[in-house]
Amino acid sequence: MLQLSLILLMIGLGLYGLATSRHLIKSIIFLNVLEAAVILFFLRLFYLPEGTAPIITSLGGEAVDPLPQALMITTIVIGASVTALALMMSIKIYHQYGTLDWKILLEKEDNQ
Amino acid sequence: MIKKLMLLLMFGFIFLYALTATAPLADSFPETSIGETVIHRGYDETASKNLVAAILLDYRLFDSIFEAGILLISAAGVLYMSRSSGFSKPFPRAKEAAVPKDSDSILAVSRILYPFMLLFGFYIIVFGDLSPGGGFQGGVILATARLISVYIPEKASENTDPLNRLEKILFLCLLSLGLISLFTRGAPFTNFFSGSVDPEFRRLFLVLLNLLIGLKVSSGLTIIFIRFIKEGK
Amino acid sequence: MSYYPLFAILIPIIFAIVIYLMNNPKGNLLAFIAQAALLVAGIRYFPFYLPEGEYYLVLGAFGDKLNITLISNTLTYGYGLLSVVLWFSVILYSWPHQKQSSSYYFFLLFLQGVFMGIVHTHDFFNRFLFIEIATILSGILIIYKKDGPSLRAGIYYIVFNTAGILLFLIGLSMLYRLTGTLHMGRVQEALSDMDQDPTVILIFVLMCVSMGVKSAFFPVYNWLPRAHSVATSSISAVLSGIMVKSGVLGLYKIQQVFPMEAYKDFFIFLGMITALCGLFFGISQTNIKRLLAFSTISHIGFIVMGLSSLAVPTSEGVSGAMVHIVNHGFLKILLFLGAGSIVRNYKTYDLDRIRGVLHRMPIVGSVMIFGILSIMGTPMLLGYQGKALIGTMLRDQPLFYFGYHVINLGTIILFGRLLQIFIPRGSLTSLAVSIYERLALGILTAGIVFLNLYQLIFPNFGGLHFYGKPFSLGAWSFFLLYLVSAYFLIRLFPLTSSFFRKVRGFELSFQAANYMMVVFIFLMLLWSVPL
Numbered sequence: 001m002l003q004l005s006l007i008l009l010m011i012g013l014g015l016y017g018l019a020t021s022r023h024l025i026k027s028i029i030f031l032n033v034l035e036a037a038v039i040l041f042f043l044r045l046f047y048l049p050e051g052t053a054p055i056i057t058s059l060g061g062e063a064v065d066p067l068p069q070a071l072m073i074t075t076i077v078i079g080a081s082v083t084a085l086a087l088m089m090s091i092k093i094y095h096q097y098g099t100l101d102w103k104i105l106l107e108k109e110d111n112q
Numbered sequence: 113m114i115k116k117l118m119l120l121l122m123f124g125f126i127f128l129y130a131l132t133a134t135a136p137l138a139d140s141f142p143e144t145s146i147g148e149t150v151i152h153r154g155y156d157e158t159a160s161k162n163l164v165a166a167i168l169l170d171y172r173l174f175d176s177i178f179e180a181g182i183l184l185i186s187a188a189g190v191l192y193m194s195r196s197s198g199f200s201k202p203f204p205r206a207k208e209a210a211v212p213k214d215s216d217s218i219l220a221v222s223r224i225l226y227p228f229m230l231l232f233g234f235y236i237i238v239f240g241d242l243s244p245g246g247g248f249q250g251g252v253i254l255a256t257a258r259l260i261s262v263y264i265p266e267k268a269s270e271n272t273d274p275l276n277r278l279e280k281i282l283f284l285c286l287l288s289l290g291l292i293s294l295f296t297r298g299a300p301f302t303n304f305f306s307g308s309v310d311p312e313f314r315r316l317f318l319v320l321l322n323l324l325i326g327l328k329v330s331s332g333l334t335i336i337f338i339r340f341i342k343e344g345k
Numbered sequence: 346m347s348y349y350p351l352f353a354i355l356i357p358i359i360f361a362i363v364i365y366l367m368n369n370p371k372g373n374l375l376a377f378i379a380q381a382a383l384l385v386a387g388i389r390y391f392p393f394y395l396p397e398g399e400y401y402l403v404l405g406a407f408g409d410k411l412n413i414t415l416i417s418n419t420l421t422y423g424y425g426l427l428s429v430v431l432w433f434s435v436i437l438y439s440w441p442h443q444k445q446s447s448s449y450y451f452f453l454l455f456l457q458g459v460f461m462g463i464v465h466t467h468d469f470f471n472r473f474l475f476i477e478i479a480t481i482l483s484g485i486l487i488i489y490k491k492d493g494p495s496l497r498a499g500i501y502y503i504v505f506n507t508a509g510i511l512l513f514l515i516g517l518s519m520l521y522r523l524t525g526t527l528h529m530g531r532v533q534e535a536l537s538d539m540d541q542d543p544t545v546i547l548i549f550v551l552m553c554v555s556m557g558v559k560s561a562f563f564p565v566y567n568w569l570p571r572a573h574s575v576a577t578s579s580i581s582a583v584l585s586g587i588m589v590k591s592g593v594l595g596l597y598k599i600q601q602v603f604p605m606e607a608y609k610d611f612f613i614f615l616g617m618i619t620a621l622c623g624l625f626f627g628i629s630q631t632n633i634k635r636l637l638a639f640s641t642i643s644h645i646g647f648i649v650m651g652l653s654s655l656a657v658p659t660s661e662g663v664s665g666a667m668v669h670i671v672n673h674g675f676l677k678i679l680l681f682l683g684a685g686s687i688v689r690n691y692k693t694y695d696l697d698r699i700r701g702v703l704h705r706m707p708i709v710g711s712v713m714i715f716g717i718l719s720i721m722g723t724p725m726l727l728g729y730q731g732k733a734l735i736g737t738m739l740r741d742q743p744l745f746y747f748g749y750h751v752i753n754l755g756t757i758i759l760f761g762r763l764l765q766i767f768i769p770r771g772s773l774t775s776l777a778v779s780i781y782e783r784l785a786l787g788i789l790t791a792g793i794v795f796l797n798l799y800q801l802i803f804p805n806f807g808g809l810h811f812y813g814k815p816f817s818l819g820a821w822s823f824f825l826l827y828l829v830s831a832y833f834l835i836r837l838f839p840l841t842s843s844f845f846r847k848v849r850g851f852e853l854s855f856q857a858a859n860y861m862m863v864v865f866i867f868l869m870l871l872w873s874v875p876l
Contacts, residue, residue, distance in 0.1 A: 001138070008130050011515070012123045018508055018859040019119060024500065027855065031504055038511050042518040045137060046147075054147075054163040055243065056155050063163070065147030066154075067521070070167035071470055073248055074179045075514065077329075078477050081186035082507050084336045085481065088190045089488065089500040091343050096493045102855045105497055119860060122867040129870050133547040137522050142535075145525025146411055157407055171411045174404045178462075178474055181358070182481065185455065188365065189485040192448050280362050287359065299406040300351060301413075307406075 007044055010037035024093070024100040028086050035079045039072050146171075157307065159314035160241040168246060169321050173290050173301040177283075179248075180325055183332040184283050191276060194339045222260045229257035237326035238319055247322040251329025258334045262341060272338050275331045282328040289321060347393055347400045350415040350465040352386040353425045354458050357432075361454035368447045376450045380433040387426045394422040401467065409528055416467040416529075420667065423806065424464050427671060430792045431587060431678055432457050438682050438785035439579040449489065456482045456583065463591045469517050469527045472598070473510065476559060476591060480506045483588055487576045495575045502572045505858055509558025509565070512866075516551035519544060533602045541607070543873075549603045550869040553596060557865060560592025562649065563619040564861035566642050567853040570626070573638035574694075578685020581634060585641045586678035590670050593648050597666075600652060611872050612653030613739070617748045620646025624755035628762060629845040632694040633684050637677070640720075640759055643752065644673045650749075651735040662738035664809040668800070669731025675796065676720040676728060679789045682782070683713040687766070690776040696762065700770040706778055710767060712786045717760045719793065722753055724820040727797045730804075733813030733820065750823075757831045762840075 014034025021027055046065045054066035094100055150163050150171065160166040168176050237250030294300040303317045360379035364372050397419050405412030436453065443449045459482060462475040484503035488495045521527055523544060524535035539545055554565075561569040569589070573581045620643040627639030651666030686709045691699050703710035719726040724733075732753065739745045804812035814820055853861065 001135070004134060004138070005127075005131060008127055008134075012127060015508075015859065015863055016119065016123065018504075019856050019863060020116065022856065027504055031508055034508060034511055038514050038518075041515060045134075045518055045522045053244065054151060056161040056163070057242075063151050065145065066150055066163040066167055067145075067147040068518070069164045070172065073164075073168065073246075074175060074470075074474065077179050077248060078182055078474075080333075081182045081481060082477075082503065084340075085186055085189050085484065086500055086504055088193050088339070088343070089496055089503070092193060093493075093496050093500065096496060106852060106854055115860070119863060122863055126863070126866055126870060129543065130547060133543040134519065136544060137519065142523065142525035145521070146527065148525070149411060153407075171405060171407065172413055172470075174413045175471055175474055178478060181455075182474075182478055185452075185478065185481055185485070188448065188451065189481070192485065193488065193491075277366060280366050284359065284362055287355070293406070297406055299403070300348075301404045302406040 003044055004041075007037055007041045011041065013037070022102050024090050024102060024105075025087075027102070028083060028090070031086075032079065032083060035075065039075055042068050042072055042075075155311075158303065158318075159311035160318050162241050162243060162246070164244075165241045165246050165318065165322075168248075169241070169318050170302055173321075176325070177286055177290055177301075180283060180286060180328050180332075183329060184279060187276070187279060187332040187335040190336050190339050191272065194343055219264065222264055226257055226261055226264065229253060229260065233257060233326070233330070237322050240322040241315060241318040247325025248329055250322070251326040252333060254326065254330035255333035255337065258330065259337050262338075272335045275335055279328055279331040279335065282324055282331070286321070286324045286328065289317075289324065347390060347402065347417055349386065349390040349393070349422065349425065350402055350417045350461070351404075353383065353428075353461040354465065356382050356386065356458070357454040357461070358458035361451045361458070364447050364454065365451040370444050373444055373447055373450050376436050376454060377433070379454055380429050380436070383425070383429045387422070387429065390422065394419050410526070410531070413471050414467040414528055414530075415465045417465055419806065420809070421464050423671075425461060427674075427792075428457060428460065428587070430788065431583075431674065434785040434789045434792075435579050435583055435678065435682070437781050437788070438582075438685075439577070440781045441779045442577075443579075452482055452486050452489075453583070456486070456588070460587060460591060463594060467529050469520065469529065469532070471527075472595060473513055473517060476513075476595065477507070477510055479588060479591055480510065480559075483572075483584055486580045486584070487572050489580060490575075490577055498568075498571045498575045501855055501858075502568050505565075505568050505855065505862075506558060508859065509555045509862060511555075512551045512558075512862075513555035516548040516555070520548050523548070529598060529602055536603060541873075545603065546605070546873045547870070549599070549605055549608075550866060550873070552599050553608075554862065554865050554869060556592045556596040556599065557615075558592075558862060559595065560589050560645055561619075561642050562615060562645070562865075563622050564865045565858060566619065566622065567858050567861075569642055570635050570638040571852075573641065574632060574634040578634075578681055578688065581638070582678040582681035582685070585638060585681060586674040589641060589645060590648075590674060593645065593652070593666075593670060596649070597652055597663075607873060608869075609653050611869070613650050613742075613745055616646045616648070616650030616653060617745065617752070618646070619643070619649060620752045621748070621755070622646075624752065624759055626848060626851070627759050628755065629840060629848040631696050631840075631849065633688065633696050633699065633763070633766070634681070634694060636696070636759065636763060637680055637684060640756070641673075641677060643756065643759070644669070644677075647732065647735060647752065648673075650745075651731070651738065654738050660810060661734045664811045665731045665734030665738065665813075667809055668734070668811045669728075672727045672731055672796065673720070675789065675793050676716050679712065679716040679786065679793065680720065682786060682789070683709050683716065686778055686782050686786075687713075690778070696766065699766040700768055701773050703767045704769050704773045705776045707775075708783050709778055709786065712790050714764075714767065715790065716793075717763055719797075721757050721760050722824070724817075724824055725797075725801065725815045727793055727800070729815055729820070730800050730811050730813040733815070734811055737813075750827075753823075754827050754831060754834075757827045758834060761831055761835060 014030050014037055017030030046068045048064050050061050051064040052061050054063040154163045154166040158166040158170040233250045233253035236245035237247055240246030290301045292304040293302045296304045297306055303314055305314045357379055360375050364375050399418045402415040403409050403412050459475050459478045466472050484499050488499035524532050558565045573585045623639045623642030627636050630636040648666045648669055651662040654662030720728045722728050722732045736749050739749050
């Protein structure tokens with residue numbers, strides 16, 4: 001229960017950061033926090049206190065469910081791809097406008 | 113301030129709701145689940161001792177192929193954006209900070225580590241169906257090895273075009289490898305050997321897939337790394 | 346077993362990669378060959394899909410319990426064929442400007458394959474994966490112009506939509522923990538006896554919010570006008586006409602799996618507010634592409650209203666929504682492509698400075714007028730059927746029925762504002778439109794006329810029945826009433842007032858958009874709490 005509520009707090013932290021931080025890089029970092037929290041949440045739901053890794057040779061006790069682990073690899077790859085793209089975009093935005101502040105970026109849009 | 117307070121209040125409500133909603137999940141597992149069936153039948157059906165690899169490389173191979181596809185798109189996107197033409201650059205650099213020269217110890221350690229990292233990456237890839245690991249994890253290790261080789265002057269090459277081509281070709285190979293079973297077994301995206309063949313032979317498919325995925329992932333990530341390093345210069 | 350879904354997904358993707366590998370202008374011609382190949386595959390399976398029925402394609406040798414399943418029926422088959430028409434005309438339209446760049450066709454064709462994946466998949470995680478690929482591809486296509494505004498819109502889009510789609514993953518994890526499967530049909534069976542469980546409600550809410558982010562529902566709509574107004578016109582057309590629907594189709598699937606009767610009114614309400622919000626902001630715009638983008642939001646609202654009836658199976662609303670998805674897609678692509686030609690020739694986005702389009706560009710102008718009349722909801726034209734069916738669904742609820750008429754009136758005012766570009770004023774010398782653009786617009790118009798006649802003559806397709814009584818006196822009298830009142834409203838409230846100027850400049854910041862996402866989750870959860 002404690003672990004679960006900590007993970008839920010971490011999800012909340014990611015969303016809170018996205019909803020409050022004004023810096024673009026911080027937004028990307030909080031997106032990664034959110035994603036890590038989601039991965040943790042998924043794996044925590046299938047945690048077995050005495051579970052073993054789902055590999056045939058080591059199957060002693062009860063093996064944990066292998067499906068979440070397989071799905072989470074996919075999610076990690078997605079997260080890496082999105083982060084790479086977003087960071088490259090922010091480099092280009094910085095080159096263009098000299099700032100990474102969402103608010104200043106928005107004001108510039110109004111002037112154009 | 114009121115806005116943040118409201119946000120926190122809403123979070124409190126959502127948190128309590130989520131906690132009560134997830135509490136009943138803690139003790140009762142469903143009667144049958146995909147994972148449980150895989151634990152019981154996985155080795156016989158896929159010849160993979162690592163059951164995570166069994167799901168990635170056989171049961172949900174379609175997902176894994178498109179997972180590799182995401183990286184392919186991302187690499188193509190990073191490459192497209194970082195090409196020098198196009199964007200104008202009124203603000204080329206934050207501050208002209210002096211870039212420190214790479215120290216000799218980094219160079220020496222990189223030289224020693226580089227071959228071992230390559231070896232370790234290939235080990236993780238090839239033994240992905242027997243032990244923890246697999247194409248994605250090994251591919252990332254290979255890409256990290258390539259990243260460390262940036263510190264080695266005689267190794268550093270910044271031309272990403274051959275890698276880019278290689279990545280796309282490997283993706284096509286991956287797709288066609290997945291489709292072979294359509295002709296041999298009448299079902300797409302599974303092992304091309306039928307279930308009656310000896311598991312030691314059926315492993316061949318898994319190793320091939322892991323190798324292709326590993327090389328593809330490592331070339332994709334390497335493209336992204338090299339492009340970022342180039343942007344910094 | 347039918348392999349059509351596999352063909353529809355893999356043909357464009359393979360051609361996309363081959364085009365990228367060849368990387369020369371001649372290789373780009375393969376984009377047309379890919380569409381031809383898709384058409385051939387479609388025709389090959391025509392007799393197969395003629396009788397109605399659901400076909401499952403299991404991707405693997407171990408049955409649908411363990412493997413990923415694709416579903417196909419007459420409706421998805423129709424989407425496959427229509428996507429060929431749409432993508433063909435978009436590729437043709439952009440040919441003179443983009444024929445040098447292989448990466449453009451790579452991303453565009455890959456997007457087509459991924460969209461076919463979203464249409465056909467019957468597996469929760471696979472759907473998540475495809476939607477995420479579509480998000481990344483759309484993000485890259487938005488910044489394809491490589492200029493400042495498109496970069497800002499692109500990063501806003503990609504970060505916000507990824508955050509939204511992660512909510513889907515949270516729901517998915519609990520769903521798998523609860524039912525032990527990811528196959529949509531099996532999940533539906535397993536959930537049939539646990540209706541009002543808080544866990545099920547939480548899963549439903551998270552999934553609906555993430556789909557809402559993806560298709561721009563009311564509190565989380567702001568990325569759409571931003572992204573769709575700065576991208577290249579052909580890209581805006583694809584995103585606004587088709588890719589927005591990937592979220593709506595996801596919502597349709599989710600509502601099929603979770604029969605939540607409690608949320609029926611919520612979705613009608615949500616759709617209505619989304620539509621009104623889109624119209625309110627759209628009417629005050631002076632940028633032609635932003636106006637079209639906001640009109641997309643209002644039509645999404647319409648479709649959501651129609652889909653809400655899924656919880657209580659009355660087929661009118663669902664039929665109306667599914668028909669309107671296709672009809673709006675065609676019309677919006679036509680309008681965006683036409684607007685692209687206009688913007689390129691007049692070198693301005695400003696509605697008040699574009700004049701005499703019909704005289705200076707007769708073909709584009711007449712096609713645009715046809716498109717505008719259709720999307721306004723003129724009876725007997727294409728945009729009418731879906732709207733009329735959704736109206737029939739709402740007839741029993743006076744409040745919602747009133748709102749429905751207000752939305753119809755608003756749509757007419759919005760597109761009435763667009764009609765001012767045809768006033769002949771200023772220079773009337775004719776402007777050049779390339780043969781490719783004219784051909785693309787012609788093909789689209791032919792497609793629209795075909796769909797229009799089909800829907801008038803055979804008002805059913807793939808299990809849907811859509812007869813909106815387009816010849817009835819009531820339909821025409823309502824339409825005339827709308828026209829007259831729209832005319833007086835435009836006269837009464839000129840858009841030059843400072844109020845409208847303020848509305849025009851209203852933008853949600855990135856933080857506010859995420860804030861609104863939390864508010865959305867909160868409101869949906871609050872709805873489930875019994876009074």
